[in-house]
Amino acid sequence: MSVTDTTSGLTLNQILANSSKTTTTSTTDGLAAATGSATGNKALGKDAFLQLLVTQLKNQNPLSPQDNGAFVAQLAQFSSLEGITKLNDSVTSLSSSYKSSQALQASSLVGRSVVAQTGSAYVDTTKSLTGTAVIPASVAGATVTINDKDGKTVKTIDLGSQSAGNATFVWDGTDSSGAKVDPGTYTFKASASIDNTTTDLVTYLPATVNSVTLSQTGGEMMLNLAGLGAVALSKVQTIGL
Structure with missing residues (x-):
């Protein structure tokens, strides 16, 4: 071979x-x-x-x-x-659960009254409006000036001397002469003299939630308030009935 x-x-x-x-x-x-x-x-x-x-x-x-x-x-x-x-995968699942929870929370807010950090509010003048001004330090006097949608002063509420904290004020829907004004959007400007300087104060006013906007990118929930527009949920102080 x-x-x-x-x-x-x-x-x-x-x-x-x-x-x-x-x-x-x-x-x-x-x-x-x-x-x-x-x-x-x-x-x-x-x-x-x-x-x-x-x-x-x-x-x-x-x-x-x-x-x-x-x-x-x-x-x-x-x-x-x-x-x-x-x-x-876990984060995606948690995000989905959070969005579902947020949507459920949002649906429960529609139609409810909230107190939010704002300088204006839609007022039904047949009822009284209760607001709050934040006083950063003790003052000898503070006032809340109410203007209509045209910027005309309707009434000025004297809060008198106040210590540091929240000062509550009530507007009965009347002008300076005692006559009832029309329902509508009004602005509330609170001010006080602090260290001999006129200082604008933060105000919290009531409003009704018409709808809620959910962020698609994980941002903050926005409440669409009657007569005011969108306000962030973090600016809401109280949620009522």
């Missing part, structure tokens, strides 16, 4: 060199195929990452294998990627 030499005179070094070239090409093609099939036009996920790792193991050069430390580092990256993916 005869044996035919198929190496055509190639040396062992040449054979190994050709094997290395073939392995390198195979590895590159395998990784490219794995990347293309696993990812397509999408972001690289944990499944694609694992597929690339397995492909790298299958196609590594047997004469120059991948360092063990490099594989351990890649496995650690894979573990971190899987943890981040689970964390993202």
Whole structure:
């Protein structure tokens, strides 16, 4: 029996060199195929990452294998990627639950009366309006000036001397002559002399919630108040019936 030499005179070094070239090409093609099939036009996920790792193991050069430390580092990256993916899923679930809770809360506010930090209010002058002025320090005197929608002064309420805190005032819907005024939007400007300087004060006034606007980006809930427009929920002091 005869044996035919198929190496055509190639040396062992040449054979190994050709094997290395073939392995390198195979590895590159395998990784490219794995990347293309696993990812397509999408972001690289944990499944694609694992597929690339397995492909790298299958196609590594047997004469120059991948360092063990490099594989351990890649496995650690894979573990971190899987943890981040689970964390993202949990955050997404919590966000969805929060939005549902916020929507339920918003529906319960519609039609209710609130007291919000604002300088104007829609007033039904057949009823009395009760507001609050915030006094930052003890003052000898404070006033609340009520103007109509045209800026004309309707009435001025004298609060007298006040200590630091909240000063309550009541408007019965009449002008300075005692006549009833028409319902509508009125502005309330509270002021006091502090350190010989006239200082504007923060006022809290009642209003009715007509509707609620929910932020799609996780921002603050906005209450649409009758005659006032949108007011942030954080500016609401009291929620009534």
